[in-house]
Amino acid sequence: MRHWLRRLGVTFATFVVAVTVGSLVYNAATSGRDVAAAKLYSGPWAEVDGTQLAYRRWGTHGAPIVLLGGFIEPSWVWHEVGPILGRTHRVYALDLPPFGYSQRRGPYTLARWTQLVEGFDRRLGLRRPVVVGHSLGAAVAVSVATASPDSVEAIVLLDGDALPGGGGAAWLSHFLVPPWFTSIYRIATGWNWLFRRGLESAWGSPNFPASFIAEFERPFRVSGTASASTSLLSHGIQGVSAATIARVSVPSVVAWGSRDTVDSVAAGRRTAALMHSRFVEIPNAGHLSMLAQPNAVAHVIETAP
Secondary structure, three states: OHHHHHHHHHHHHHHHHHHHHHHHHHHHHOOOOOEOHHHOOOOOEEEEOOEEEEEEEEOOOOOEEEEEOOOOOOHHHHOOHHHHHOOOOEEEEEOOOOOOOOOOOOOOOHHHHHHHHHHHHHHOOOOOOEEEEEOHHHHHHHHHHHHOHHHOOEEEEEOOOOOOOOOOOHHHHOOOOOOHHHHHHHHHHOOHHHHHHHHHHHHOOOOOOHHHHHHHHHHHHEOOHHHHHHHHHOOOOOOOOHHHHHOOOOOEEEEEEOOOOOOOHHHHHHHHHHHOOEEEEEOOOOOOHHHHOHHHHHHHHHOOO
């Protein structure tokens, strides 16, 4: 038995050493993959509380609208809705760090995201914008509306019920250590098939050109994203309580893709009931309703106040 255990231990140790050496070699070979955000995105940028926030903008006149994406979503997801709204509004789509191209500067918490959105509004002089939150961004919209109701004209929750999606996974972050995690991260975030499967689940369509997938994949090359991901993981999918949702006093709308398989339509209806708000079901749209039905989503946003 001792001899068998000794051989098993030697085999396991050899395997760990081999994997570690292989990981170190791979990391060295791909060391130039991650770069500064400015090399991947030309702006515009706004400095808010010491953090460089990347955003996109459309329109030159009209009431302001602020668009917030969901988990790992870059502001690019609004590239069809933004121009439609920009015909009659000033529209700003914000990258919530560590997503998109905003500076990887934590903490990556709901409270911090709320502060950054409020600071962004002040920095650009946006008075009482309509705040739109998709998926995870819905919780940020509710948080902003309840923290500073006088600073918000209305909120729109799009495919997001604003509730937390589970507890933290701090214990798992102890296993996400270099060099193994670095290798796994680089392989996973450079694997088109993985992104394609995720988008298929969120959209329901298998037909995505390479350029479309690249818009979601490219932000993961921003320096510091790997370490930011481990920090984000420890908080789980963040949200607000049902009691907080019920305290929303500004005009509100909940809109939901009728084919959403990521978050159920029933969840959206429950949140709408808590806020006593209008519920709009968007036909022929999955979780990424702003990409599947941009005109319908833009109409919901324009008629929210």
